[in-house]
Amino acid sequence: MFFNLALTAALIIFGFGLVYKISTWFRRNIGMQADNYSAATRFSEAAKGIVGVFFSRDVFTLIRVFIVEVLLQMRIFKEDFLRWLMHMLIFAGFMLLLLMHALDKLITVNIFSDYYSTLNPFMFLRDLFGLMVIVGVAIAIYRRFILKVPRLKTNAMDLYAILIVAVIMISGVLLEGVKITSPTVFRAMVDSYSSLDDDEQVKALESLWVYEFGVVSEEVEAPFDEAVLEQGGEIHEESCAACHSSPKWAFTGFAAAKAMRPIALGLDSAGAADILWTIHILACFLGLAYLPFSKMFHIIASPVSLMAGAVMDKEKSHPANIATRQVMELDACTHCGTCSLRCSVAPAFDRLNNANILPSEKLIFLKAYAADKTLDEKGLRAIQEGIYLCTNCDRCTVVCPAGINLRELWFNVREELIHKGLPVAMMLTPFSFYRGLNRQGLDAETYRQPLTAAAEAVAANFKMIDAPDHVVALNTLDKDLKGQADASSQANTYAYCFACENCSTVCPVVENYENPQAVLKLLPHQIMRSVGLGLKDLAMGSNMLWNCLTCYQCQEHCPQGVKVTDVLYELKNLALKEAQRASGEDRIN
């Protein structure tokens, strides 16, 4: 009765949670364009979009994405084999356990008329699927706590997800082990399923089960008489074999039974089987009820995100659907940290220690922000730093296994935040601004004003650039500059520059001006050489720094492997810090 009530409550909470969470995809907004569409419009546009896809050739794309990216998870495979293995073991093992074991009365019995959970192959498969999940969870723990994958952060939701799956699986294996050893369970089976009423026969059967199948008994003890075991074998074939395979096939439970053999009788009299069953069932119900509100909701949202991403196009899809998809993508995040590992500005996190610089952490902020748009001053500045430091390099989007278009999310939230408060200076590229200030109603002067003001504020610290006739004295070289730039593994590549000028030749910003040197002061190759020489004033005073589009053309064309764009980026950060120090402004935290 209690368990039926608990199951009903879990199902009701799960159903309510599912409806509530999916409704937020239509009700919440990220970015200012989303404000233009009501929840009703977004819902009806989504319905139209889905119907449209099912009656178009895009349906084949959906099928391909479902097989390749949802079932086989090839995005993760390409990125990291160990993580793919972990994810596949947990995902496949858990789904198969759910379908074959947890929902056996709904699914398995209707497919296999001879189904018995204690018969093979079902008994063996249940343990195999369980073992898959346990190994997957062990890999997850190893990656997070022993391997310590760089920038992979673990929060309360990650711990909950690992814990709930671990409790379900471990209690399941221990329960199986206790049941195998339990004389009480053995006798209950004899009473329920056999017609034996002769004590001799029951003892013969019990002897066989102790000898062969791991039962621990006070009634019978080894060594057993051959004739008794033979009699037990015959009774087993007649009464048990039709609905009970050898427990050895439940190999994880059988291994647990062997391990707990010395304390099996104590566990049996303490009612361990009932306790473990209660823990196992209640953990399953809790996992089910809390699924829509936890990180585990990505089981539903990630496939939807991957498939929506495959058939949607920013140019062609209705803006209401783009707004809906962006909120849904927040639920699709598995907090795997792949984006943060690849993020081109992640080195800035190592220096500034602002977690909002990492895309995986920014996304968590965005989720909370989309739910409740309030932000205190400190929170606003921390997220501004994270959002504006982004170079729009798109690396996070390319590697995200959940198919989240992160760059578009950053664009939209940047736009919204700029309208909420003054942008901080650490976003000094026109490219960073182009969406943020490209709003109807903002004239060209307003568009340029924050960028110009911030660039001027920083450049004011580096005067040498405005004195072209100035003779550089060798004793003014800044020896610290090289050390500062060397702090990042990308930036220290400037030393390999041999001034071939390729970077400046391919640069679209340089190409844009008839006389680039007059506007930009130093070109990319000259900046690389300036850093190499320790000419801080020249390197940081160049307008090129603040006009760089972070298009990575220079970096890709450098024959020496100099990470030109990354060096420029590091210089920008260093210049900003200098300007902050000079003005006495606190570092943004």
Ligand code: SF4
């Ligand atoms: S787009 Fe921004 S957040 Fe994403 S990887 Fe590039 S710098 Fe990092």
Ligand code: SF4
């Ligand atoms: S955004 Fe994508 S890559 Fe980044 S943590 Fe989430 S799922 Fe992983």
Ligand code: SF4
């Ligand atoms: S392309 Fe490379 S080697 Fe050539 S000038 Fe630029 S940074 Fe130096």
Ligand code: SF4
């Ligand atoms: S990334 Fe390189 S090529 Fe692109 S704008 Fe900046 S300096 Fe020029």
